[in-house]
Amino acid sequence: MKLLKSKTDQIRGRYNRIAFLYNSLEAPMEYLRFRNWRNRLTKMIRGPSTLEVGVGTGKNLPYYPLEVDVTAIDFSPKMLSYAKKSAFKLDFDVKFHLMDVQQLQFPDKSFDTVFGTFVFCSVPDPLAGLRELRRVCKPDGKLLLLEHIRPHNYFMGLLFDAMNPIVVRIMGANINRRTIDNIQKVGWKITKDVNLGNNIVHLIEATP
Numbered sequence: 001m002k003l004l005k006s007k008t009d010q011i012r013g014r015y016n017r018i019a020f021l022y023n024s025l026e027a028p029m030e031y032l033r034f035r036n037w038r039n040r041l042t043k044m045i046r047g048p049s050t051l052e053v054g055v056g057t058g059k060n061l062p063y064y065p066l067e068v069d070v071t072a073i074d075f076s077p078k079m080l081s082y083a084k085k086s087a088f089k090l091d092f093d094v095k096f097h098l099m100d101v102q103q104l105q106f107p108d109k110s111f112d113t114v115f116g117t118f119v120f121c122s123v124p125d126p127l128a129g130l131r132e133l134r135r136v137c138k139p140d141g142k143l144l145l146l147e148h149i150r151p152h153n154y155f156m157g158l159l160f161d162a163m164n165p166i167v168v169r170i171m172g173a174n175i176n177r178r179t180i181d182n183i184q185k186v187g188w189k190i191t192k193d194v195n196l197g198n199n200i201v202h203l204i205e206a207t208p
């Protein structure tokens with residue numbers, strides 16, 4: 001528990017540190033790929049009540065369907081401050097909370113859709129986070145994720161394993177997580193798994 005807490009503090013610190021640069025660092029990929037993927041995933045949201053975890057600087061906010069009631073959390077105060085600014089600019093009423101997905105402060109079965117993009121690469125204990133999402137999702141609700149995962153190709157997998165410590169140190173994100181397996185391990189049933197590129201980025205839909 002103590003180890004997880006210090007790991008959590010460490011990753012939170014990295015996101016606080018890069019928050020001011022985050023959108024600029026991702027700008028090329030955002031323009032080339034991410035915005036289309038965000039658009040595609042957010043179209044799959046079924047409301048009214050939606051929880052976005054790891055909202056970051058709020059990059060999904062412009063793509064949400066109009067009719068949804070959005071609650072958004074992040075454990076980095078700095079990232080969250082940019083998301084709040086983005087919501088203000090968009091005149092979008094979002095309920096923001098500084099919160100850890102590994103220990104959500106919401107009652108069981110609260111949300112119709114639970115959702116995140118590029119989050120489970122950095123959650124220190126991804127199984128705990130995915131379990132919490134399943135707890136707060138309504139029985140007829142769904143999970144939507146956009147995640148990059150460890151490549152299936154044998155040599156690419158080894159390469160990503162070798163590079164992972166450096167990427168974690170700089171960005172706080174792991175590039176070799178087996179997120180599809182993790183989702184299933186905590187009991188979610190995958191209903192859609194779309195390979196968006198090189199078997200690295202996947203769009204995932206699952207039910208509790």
Ligand SMILES: C[S@@+](CC[C@H](N)C(=O)[O-])C[C@H]1O[C@@H](n2cnc3c(N)ncnc32)[C@H](O)[C@@H]1O
Pocket residue numbers: 011012015053054055056057058059060073074075076079099100101102116117118119122123124129173
């Ligand atoms: C790679 S960024 C993605 C941000 C945003 N979802 C996007 O698509 O641009 C990962 C985000 O997840 C947040 N995060 C990581 N672990 C978390 C946790 N345990 N609880 C809440 N937020 C977390 C980080 O602070 C960061 O804002």
